[in-house]
Amino acid sequence: MLHPKFQIRILCLPLILLPLQSQAQLKELWNKAKEKTEKTVDQLITKKNSQRVEEIRVSENFITGNIPVFSEDFSAYKAGSSISSIKSNGLAAVSILKGYPGKWMPLEDKATYKLSKALSYPDHFTVTFDLLATGDQIKDIAPLSFGFAPDNSTKEYMGISGTYVELQYYDSNMVNTGSKNPEKYANHTFDLEPYLNKILHISLEVEGERMTVYLGNRKLADGIFFAPSAAKNFYLSAPWEYHNGAKVFLGNIKISGFGK
Structure with a gap:
């Protein structure tokens, strides 16, 4: 037991x-x-x-207009020469960049650029161009804006005007789109840092009062950005300042209308 x-x-x-x-x-x-x-x-x-x-x-379904209205790739200019098709309150000259095809126009700080001759835009058209931001870090570049101003004057530097897109380089991933008339503002997230030392292709489509914005292959904005009788003058305002040798370059501008 x-x-x-x-x-x-x-x-x-x-x-x-x-x-x-x-x-x-x-x-x-x-x-x-x-x-x-x-x-x-x-x-x-x-x-x-x-x-x-x-x-x-x-x-990716952006379609460029098939009727040429304006085109400038700077190929007719020698390096260092002034560009007659573009005017500015600063310097508009041609550069050749090692490692990048074609010719480029450096955007001087505190400078606004417009076409030398005001265009009569068709009701439906596209604008395409390339931007190349160079430097060691994206935060060395202040904001840059482009779009359509109500006049074609370049007497002084302007930031955002009329209908605009603003690339906030120093924030690295922020882009603003907006309009002064009608009053409109939208903030978007778009990673700009991967485009440092890499070409960013930009496409705009305008049809009447509507504008569609593409950065790279991404559709960023689409809406009513113009008043019915708004004047349209394509412009680009360079960053107010750069640091540590950073710079943004412009290339391959094309404006095209649509035919039947």
Whole structure:
């Protein structure tokens, strides 16, 4: 016959094992729940990425006008010579950049650039051009703006005017679009840092009072940005200042209308 102490220990053994068994079951349930949660998260991430890819694919459908209105790639100018098709309150000259094809116009700080001759824009047209921001870090470049001003004067530097797009380089991922008339403002997130020392292609489509803005292959804005009788004069205002040798260059400007 077992000693009473051993009988007590044997009787207590199931009570000791019971919590251990419950812990094992709880752990198994936890692992299953964790696995299910991770699978759900993966599915959500995949769905989100698929939607993003689809958004980018849709944004690639920009169509350039088929009737030339204005074109300037600076190929007719020698390096260092002034550009007669563009006027500015600063210097408009030609540069050749090692490692980048074609010719470029450096945007001098505190300078606004417009076309030398005011254009008569058709109701439906596109504007495309390239920007090349160079330097060691994106925050060395102050904001740059472009769009359509109510007049074609370059007597003094202007920041944003009329209907505009503003690249907030020093914030690295912020772009503003807006209009003075009708009064409108929108803030967008767009990563500008990957375009440091890389060409950023910009496309604008204007149809009546509506403007659509594309940066790279992304459709950034689309809406009513003009009053019905608003005058349109394409402009680009350089950053107010640069630091540590940074600079932005302009290239390949094309303005085109649409024919039947």
